[in-house]
Amino acid sequence: MLSRTADNLYWLTRYVERADCLARILDVSQRLAYTPVTYGGSTNEWGSAVLTAGCAEQFIERYGPLETATEEHVVSFLAFEPENPTSIRNCFEVARTNARSVRTALTSEMWDVINSAWIELRNFPNRALTRDELARFLAFVKETSLRFDGATFRTMLRNDGYWFARSGAQLERADNTARILDVKYHVLLPEKEHIGGPLDYFQWASILRSVSALTAFHWVYRDSVKPWLVADLLILNRQMPRSLAACYDSLARNLDDIASAYGRQGPSQRLARSMLARLSNRSIEDIFQAGLHEFISEFISDNNKLGAEITEQYLT
Amino acid sequence: MPHAFDEMSSTDGAIRPAYETLKQWLASVPQDVLDHRRKEAEFIFRRIGITFAVYGEQNAQERLIPFDIVPRILTKEEWARLSKGLEQRVKALNLYIRDVYSKRDILKAGVVPEELVYQNPAFRPEMNGQRVPHDLYVHIAGIDIVRTGPDNFYVLEDNARTPSGVSYMLENREIMLRLFPELFSMHKVAPVENYADDLLATLRSLSPHGGHEPNVAILTPGIYNSAYYEHSFLADKLGVDLVEGRDLFVKDETVYMRTTEGPKRVDVIYRRLDDDFLDPLAFRRDSVLGVPGLMSAYQAGNVTLTNAVGTGVADDKAVYSYMPDIIRFYLSEEPLLPNVPTWRCREPDHLKYVLDHLPELVVKEVHGSGGYGMLVGPAADRAQIEKFRDKLKADPANFIAQPTLALSTCPTLVEKGIAPRHVDLRPFILSGSDKVRIVPGGLTRVAMKEGSLVVNSSQGGGTKDTWVLDA
Numbered sequence: 001m002l003s004r005t006a007d008n009l010y011w012l013t014r015y016v017e018r019a020d021c022l023a024r025i026l027d028v029s030q031r032l033a034y035t036p037v038t039y040g041g042s043t044n045e046w047g048s049a050v051l052t053a054g055c056a057e058q059f060i061e062r063y064g065p066l067e068t069a070t071e072e073h074v075v076s077f078l079a080f081e082p083e084n085p086t087s088i089r090n091c092f093e094v095a096r097t098n099a100r101s102v103r104t105a106l107t108s109e110m111w112d113v114i115n116s117a118w119i120e121l122r123n124f125p126n127r128a129l130t131r132d133e134l135a136r137f138l139a140f141v142k143e144t145s146l147r148f149d150g151a152t153f154r155t156m157l158r159n160d161g162y163w164f165a166r167s168g169a170q171l172e173r174a175d176n177t178a179r180i181l182d183v184k185y186h187v188l189l190p191e192k193e194h195i196g197g198p199l200d201y202f203q204w205a206s207i208l209r210s211v212s213a214l215t216a217f218h219w220v221y222r223d224s225v226k227p228w229l230v231a232d233l234l235i236l237n238r239q240m241p242r243s244l245a246a247c248y249d250s251l252a253r254n255l256d257d258i259a260s261a262y263g264r265q266g267p268s269q270r271l272a273r274s275m276l277a278r279l280s281n282r283s284i285e286d287i288f289q290a291g292l293h294e295f296i297s298e299f300i301s302d303n304n305k306l307g308a309e310i311t312e313q314y315l316t
Numbered sequence: 317m318p319h320a321f322d323e324m325s326s327t328d329g330a331i332r333p334a335y336e337t338l339k340q341w342l343a344s345v346p347q348d349v350l351d352h353r354r355k356e357a358e359f360i361f362r363r364i365g366i367t368f369a370v371y372g373e374q375n376a377q378e379r380l381i382p383f384d385i386v387p388r389i390l391t392k393e394e395w396a397r398l399s400k401g402l403e404q405r406v407k408a409l410n411l412y413i414r415d416v417y418s419k420r421d422i423l424k425a426g427v428v429p430e431e432l433v434y435q436n437p438a439f440r441p442e443m444n445g446q447r448v449p450h451d452l453y454v455h456i457a458g459i460d461i462v463r464t465g466p467d468n469f470y471v472l473e474d475n476a477r478t479p480s481g482v483s484y485m486l487e488n489r490e491i492m493l494r495l496f497p498e499l500f501s502m503h504k505v506a507p508v509e510n511y512a513d514d515l516l517a518t519l520r521s522l523s524p525h526g527g528h529e530p531n532v533a534i535l536t537p538g539i540y541n542s543a544y545y546e547h548s549f550l551a552d553k554l555g556v557d558l559v560e561g562r563d564l565f566v567k568d569e570t571v572y573m574r575t576t577e578g579p580k581r582v583d584v585i586y587r588r589l590d591d592d593f594l595d596p597l598a599f600r601r602d603s604v605l606g607v608p609g610l611m612s613a614y615q616a617g618n619v620t621l622t623n624a625v626g627t628g629v630a631d632d633k634a635v636y637s638y639m640p641d642i643i644r645f646y647l648s649e650e651p652l653l654p655n656v657p658t659w660r661c662r663e664p665d666h667l668k669y670v671l672d673h674l675p676e677l678v679v680k681e682v683h684g685s686g687g688y689g690m691l692v693g694p695a696a697d698r699a700q701i702e703k704f705r706d707k708l709k710a711d712p713a714n715f716i717a718q719p720t721l722a723l724s725t726c727p728t729l730v731e732k733g734i735a736p737r738h739v740d741l742r743p744f745i746l747s748g749s750d751k752v753r754i755v756p757g758g759l760t761r762v763a764m765k766e767g768s769l770v771v772n773s774s775q776g777g778g779t780k781d782t783w784v785l786d787a
Contacts, residue, residue, distance in 0.1 A: 103548040314576040
């Protein structure tokens with residue numbers, strides 16, 4: 001297929017995935033911000049939302065330091081502002097622009113989801129939303145990504161187009177999970193446990209919520225929420241669709257499918273496999289021992305590198 | 317202006333036979349049901365994203381063309397006549413262009429004045445002596461037809477560059493089938509859905525070399541082009557790649573596209589990009605939409621461009637006025653479809669007549685399109701006419717004038733119910749190396765405003781499904 005088409009598909013799914021992630025970050029931040037401090041609520045939850053979204057620099061430039069970030073500013077910045085290139089609104093705009101340029105590579109169902117969302121987006125007022133409106137908006141964003149994933153899964157031909165689309169989504173998803181861990185890793189560290197005590201439960205729970213995994217946690221571990229188990233679920237557990245291991249499981253498979261269809265392996269397949277190996281045959285204790293923060297930082301940087309390899313190998 | 321001929325109820329109110337069933341049906345369906353279906357159609361169009369862009373309008377990057385749910389009906393006999401005339405016309409266009417870029421017999425014979433060729437901005441000296449595959453230049457033509465009476469059809473305009481609108485012809489039919497299946501059960505309507513197959517067969521037949529399966533691509537300027545929807549629509553229906561300039565490159569005078577599996581050779585390019593932008597090395601150097609070196613590959617005969625480069629030399633409104641002579645010159649036949657009488661303002665006596673009769677004429681720019689820069693005398697006020705008079709005097713050769721035709725009307729659903737609105741017709745004629753293909757019908761454009769004669773979508777015109785009855 002045309003490299004540009006593959007590139008558009010790959011970024012289209014990345015942007016939809018990112019919008020979904022932003023919506024969940026906002027959801028969780030709101031919840032945490034309303035939790036009394038004595039129950040683990042924190043006063044600068046909004047600043048850490050900006051950090052997790054990975055656009056601190058642009059935010060600070062516009063609104064000043066993260067410590068003083070307000071709900072109004074953060075919601076507006078992450079959800080709506082055209083000046084923020086990865087606000088939810090912009091994600092949808094870019095997704096639709098990409099979708100338009102590769103309409104022939106999309107099924108009509110996929111196009112319909114993106115185009116309808118783009119039309120619907122205009123029904124949300126261009127001002128600070130009330131809490132109700134915001135809740136409705138976030139639900140709409142999450143529903144859109146669900147519908148889009150569903151349409152992709154159910155209607156797309158299983159060929160290179162599909163594999164590029166899935167690779168984009170998985171790479172973005174891995175990045176999002178890793179960034180949530182990166183910003184919150186300190187509440188997962190063992191020494192934090194006796195300092196913070198049971199109050200940290202709300203922080204841990206909120207991490208799980210931000211990847212929609214609180215219920216899953218209980219099913220998998222049948223235990224109360226413990227920080228190392230939270231880390232295990234998000235990093236190593238392949239049952240959990242947003243864990244780094246699950247993302248790479250799928251990424252490595254999709255990239256292998258491409259390679260076998262084209263009859264040629266390349267650097268992106270090798271890197272994906274080596275990252276998958278790093279996430280396999282390994283316990284969470286090992287990772288804590290070697291340093292959780294270092295592990296995550298390295299992962300984020302290698303994940304970006306894989307993105308660059310895919311682009312180099314196929315998309316230009 | 318005389319009373320217009322209505323295609324349903326003639327001039328005297330007597331329902332013409334082809335419309336009888338439709339008329340009864342319209343009378344039996346309540347207005348609110350029709351309104352509801354119209355809204356449904358609009359909703360579907362918007363949802364599918366069948367939009368177009370209007371240049372120079374802010375915040376209107378994408379607009380819907382109004383769709384009218386009342387079909388326009390042509391009989392089998394009317395269509396037979398039209399299609400013969402269209403085929404003749406396109407044959408002559410092809411022979412004319414070939415001649416203009418080779419022996420120029422027609423200029424030597426004094427049938428067409430030289431300056432219409434040499435001073436024509438669409439004339440491409442690069443094409444002099446250039447052979448093109450199968451000697452065909454205009455592979456996809458859109459010929460605009462108007463009607464003034466039961467037997468009076470005229471060619472209004474030839475579009476020999478990159479005529480658009482065929483996606484509306486196809487989508488209009490699809491939507492009508494969806495919304496009004498009962499109407500189709502009452503009429504035998506000739507299908508149009510084979511257009512995509514016909515187009516693909518035509519494009520493949522034009523491959524510069526036999527042997528392997530030709531790789532066909534559609535070249536678009538990109539998503540900001542007003543007809544982008546159509547480009548992607550066609551690529552989808554044909555199952556060929558929709559490429560932008562940056563997807564292609566030229567090496568050793570051969571065109572390749574960049575794919576995820578490496579370079580892939582391209583044999584036929586249906587380009588929806590004007591000559592000017594095709595190749596920054598040959599034409600406009602600032603073009604970022606084109607492909608550097610494309611002309612060299614074309615001239616080496618390694619790729620077919622459809623339509624050929626330089627076809628614009630045949631479709632401006634000054635050349636139009638010579639088309640009947642052009643047909644006689646090459647085919648030794650009388651034109652089957654007449655031209656609208658045309659005054660060429662470049663000729664002093666014509667200019668004088670035009671200046672004396674501005675309020676009753678339609679004056680158009682020779683190279684204009686899309687309904688821009690024209691004067692509709694009867695609809696203009698004094699100030700507009702005087703302003704246009706100055707423009708005309710300053711550059712007479714840039715204009716032609718035609719009588720204000722009483723274009724036929726068709727019943728159309730408007731706010732107050734069904735009312736007559738003026739229409740034209742753009743059939744699409746495909747010329748392949750094997751044969752000419754025309755699907756029955758074409759795109760009917762309708763001026764949605766009462767009394768308006770301007771059907772262009774950029775001026776608020778709408779479209780209708782066009783039916784050719786098979787019995």
